[in-house]
C-alpha cells in the first residue's frame with residue numbers, strides 16, 4: 001500500500017462523463033474523490049453541491065472527500081453527511097466555532113477536516129489538530145482549478161508534518177491546488193500525504209494521467 005493517497009478533484013472533469021470518470025478512478029485504485037463545493041460568497045465561484053454527492057454515493061464506495069468552500073459551513077454539515085460524504089473539510093476562515101463543527105461531523109459518523117487558505121498561518125488551526133482527521137493546506141487561492149501552486153505554502157505543509165510527527169498526531173495531511181507531475185516530488189518531500197489534483201488528472205487522457213500519478217506515488 002502506498003503511503004500517499006490521490007484525491008482527484010472533480011472540478012476539472014467533464015461533467016457529462018462524471019460516472020465514467022469515477023469508474024476510471026476505481027479501476028486504477030484511486031482511493032479518494034475530491035469534491036469542491038463553492039457558494040459564490042466564500043469564494044468568487046459556484047460549483048457543485050449536495051445532489052452531486054448523492055449521485056456519486058450511489059455509484060461508488062470510494063472515499064468522498066468533500067471540500068466545503070462556503071460561509072458558515074456548520075449550516076450544511078448534516079446535509080452533506082446524509083448525502084454520503086465521508087470526509088467533510090471546512091475552512092477555518094469561514095467557521096465561527098470549529099470545535100463544535102468538528103464534533104457535529106464526528107457525531108454523524110464522518111471524518112472531519114480543517115482547511116487553511118494560502119495566507120492563513122498554521123497557528124490558527126493548531127488548537128484543532130488533535131481533534132481532526134485531516135488537515136487540508138490550500139496551495140492556491142480557493143475558487144478555481146488550473147492555477148499555479150504557490151511555493152510558500154509548502155512551508156506550511158512542512159510545519160504541519162513536523163507538528164504531526166513531534167506530537168504523534170493522527171491527522172492526514174492533504175494539499176490542494178496546482179499539483180502537477182512536475183512539482184509532485186517537492187510536494188511529497190514537504191510531507192503531504194493526500195494529494196489533490198484536478199486539471200493535472202482530468203485535462204487530456206484521464207487514464208494515462210492517473211497512471212503517471214500512481215507511478216510517482218508508489
Ligand code: DX5
Pocket residue numbers: 009011012034036067140141142143144145146147176177178179196197198199200
Ligand atoms: C480550488 C479547488 C481545488 C482545485 C484543484 O479551489 O479547491 O480542488 O479543483 O485543481 P487544480 O489541481 O487544477 O489546481
Ligand code: ZN
Pocket residue numbers: 009034035036067176196
Ligand atoms: Zn479542493
